[in-house]
Amino acid sequence: MEPKRLYRSRRQRMICGVCGGVAEYFNIDPTLIRLAMVLFGFTGTGILAYFVAAVIIPDEL
Incomplete structure (x- = not known):
């Protein structure tokens, strides 16, 4: 089984996709x-935390 990975979402994107990616990761x-x-x-x-996360978290493949 492949481990879950945190990505910025392309489907649930408003600004950078951070919140959408976190929501997909936790399935909420x-x-x-x-x-x-x-x-x-x-x-x-x-x-500040949001924009740091936008830089650190990779975009969804």
């Missing part, structure tokens, strides 16, 4: 991840 609705990111984004570090 991308809207829940996006809402969590918005709440986390109010701290200021959430925005």
